[in-house]
Amino acid sequence: MIGYGPTGATLANLLGARGWRVDAFDRAPDVYAQPRAVHFDDEIMRLWQQLDIVQPLSPALTEVRGMDMLNADGQMIFQYTAPPSPGPLGWPLGFMFYQPDVERALRAAALRYPAVRAHLGVEVTAVEATPEGNAVVTTLGAGGPEEWRARVAVGCCGARSLTRASMGVSLFDYGAHQPWIVLDLLFPTDPGLPAVTVQYCDPRRPSTYVPMPGLRRRFEIMLMPGDDVATATSEAQIARWLERWVAPGSYTIERAAVYTFHCLVAERWRQGPLVIAGDAAHQMPPFLGQGLCSGARDAANLAWKLDMVLRGTADASVLDTYQEEREAHVRTLIETDMYLGGIIQTTDPAVARERDRLALSNGAPTSLTPEPPPIGGSLCSNGPRDRRPFPQPVAADGTRFDASLGDGFALVGTIAPSMKATRVLEALGARHVPTIPDALRSWFEEVGARGVVVRPDRVVLAAVADTNALDHALAPVAHYLKPGALRS
Ligand SMILES: Cc1cc2nc3c(=O)[nH]c(=O)nc-3n(C[C@H](O)[C@H](O)[C@H](O)COP(=O)(O)OP(=O)(O)OC[C@H]3O[C@@H](n4cnc5c(N)ncnc54)[C@H](O)[C@@H]3O)c2cc1C
The missing domain is CATH 3.40.30.120 (Glutaredoxin)
Incomplete structure (x- = not known):
């Protein structure tokens, strides 16, 4: 496995549980210390339940309460209110989390399987398929270069995936590339900010506030034409970005970075024994909070198919259903993200006024009711609830189905x-x-x-x-x- 981020560590657990030897390589010596993702949904919590990491994670999670979308006058135009918990999958519909906690929990859980070995601080320098249909992975660690042979190599190596490049795969680009400043703050005491995510759909400066667990809070500020990128994350400029919400000096800046959000899907996700998953296969903006979730779903989809192929129960061609199924799901999420991004990122005041008028045309904010998309492909039937997660009732004693x-x-x-x-x-x-x-x-x-x-x-x-x-x-x-x- 190339890359031991959230996608790689999820897949390592699922394969380890099925008894497979997994060698996971990551160039970084430890988990990435800064969060990128802050939200995951009930389907992913159910997967963490399967991996048995709910208990260590729970104290560090908070339930999603909702999202308010405000116009330039501070008036609510769209609103999402979290329904009563548990939802149909046996958990609240969403959680806020601190990404390093989840990555550490996933890696600790994988230690239960002696056949899963993490090689940290080891760079993968080449990934190839042999004429016989096996994979060869070349690594460079403290002991020098090494060559590893495997029946399958899964590239969970993120946006700049070496595996994807080795497969010669290009990316389908939806053409949406918007830079945002991401600011993670730590407060000494409760800063009294909203308990829900707030999208400030102000055409003068679209911004986002995210309540992270504990005393962490995130602000995302859209960069506008004419902004000076070089000084956008200086301490003085951060104080200016945040002055409408918090006083300078009342917080510690844990991270300030400019991210350009892309909407990309790899044209091919598998080539013989080489497969890509997670950000290596797709990237999306964070408006729905579904990038990491999508990588975890890839891992869940891939694990049982790989197991059947490696066991000799199924033909390797079943792995082609992985892309068919997952790509359809990911594309729907990306397109929904772009739709939501279009609402949030409007910078034309006239367009924003028309948006507000339509959103409020019933005399109240438009209610958002996210509907998770079905997977694609032809393995599943086409009934109204097929291709979607099976519900998981919770018994009175707390046992989940x-x-x-x-x-x-x-x-x-x-x-x-x-x-x-x-x-x-x-x-x-x-x-x-x-x-x-x-x-x-x-x-x-x-x-x-x-x-x-x-x-x-x-x-x-x-x-x-x-x-x-x-x-x-x-x-x-x-x-x-x-x-x-x-x-x-
Ligand atoms: C600002 C922001 C907010 C976000 N918010 C959310 C959210 O709320 N919810 C959500 O679900 N998603 C969110 N995301 C997306 C989410 O963070 C990513 O989708 C997720 O981290 C991808 O996981 P991954 O394991 O596929 O890739 P990565 O996390 O990028 O991990 C890839 C790993 O591979 C390693 N690697 C790469 N190349 C090599 C190599 N050649 N050799 C060895 N190791 C290698 C890297 O060191 C890294 O550890 C957000 C992203 C951003 C930027």
Whole structure:
């Protein structure tokens, strides 16, 4: 694995749990000390639940309360209010966090698997595929250059990915490149700032305030034409940027940096034994807080497919479904990010006035109700809830339903599989959970299902009404299974 950031460390855990030897290389000697991401959603918390890092992380997390979007007059034009918790996936819909905490927790969790080895302070200098279809990774560490052979090399090496470059892959560019100043502040006591994220959609200077956990707060200030980039992060200028919110000297500046947010998607995510994931495969602005989340989803999608291929259960071509599924999801998020960015980053006063008029046309701020997108590809069926995460009810004693599903495929419901379906489910190692918890009955009724096939990444493969429909729904996965994997 090239890169041991959040994407790489998530994948290392998921592969380690399945018993695979993972060598993870990172040029940095420790986790990156400054946060970039500040938000993750309920789907990612559910993944942390699977990786068993919720307990060490919980004290350092705060629940997302909402987001207010204000116009130049300070009037609310759009609003997102977090719904009651837990949400359908068994957790609050979002969390604010301190990225180094999550990266440390992921790395500590990976230590449980002796076959996962982190090589820190080691630069990867080359990544290649051999004619036989294996990967060769060349590294440079304290002991000099070394060559490593592996069945697969996954490039989780961030925006300037060496793996992506080695694959000769170009980036699809949505053409949105906006520089912002990112300021992370630490206060000695509660600064009394809002408990929700605030987008100041002021065409004179779009800005963002983010309540991070504890006494940390983030401000993001959009750079405008004519700004002097060289002095934009000087202490004096920071005091000027922040004077409308906080007094100079009342905070310590933990980090001040200019980031240019891009909207990019790699044209190809896999080439033989070389695969890319996370920022190496896609980049998006932080308006939805989904970049790190997307890398974690890549890891969850890739892990079970790699496991099946390495085990010899599935043909390597199943890895092509990784890009089909994940790219569709990522592109929808990027396009939504661009839409939101368009609202926030408006600098034309006339356009901003029209935006405000439309947003307030019902006499109240427009309510934002984010709807997570479905994954793409042709592995999953096309029912109304397929391709999306399966809900996770929480029992009265606090037990979450995923504990019943295990870490692999599961068939939930009263449906009796045919002989054919049974063979496929056995090859997938699926667990049958015949009892539908009361909290899921309305979900089953709404989709008219008696059975649901849930994938290891908790995505609904198919919700089916009868035995024939189950046979049909399993056919796309069965297509990738090697004949030897199926009991005769
Ligand atoms: C200001 C800002 C705010 C953000 N807010 C959010 C948010 O709220 N929510 C969210 O989900 N996302 C957010 N993001 C995005 C998020 O930070 C990234 O998507 C995420 O960190 C990407 O993780 P990654 O593991 O794919 O890559 P990275 O975090 O970039 O990790 C890549 C790793 O690979 C290593 N590496 C690279 N090349 C080599 C090499 N040749 N040899 C050895 N090691 C190598 C690097 O040292 C690094 O450790 C934000 C980003 C920014 C900039």
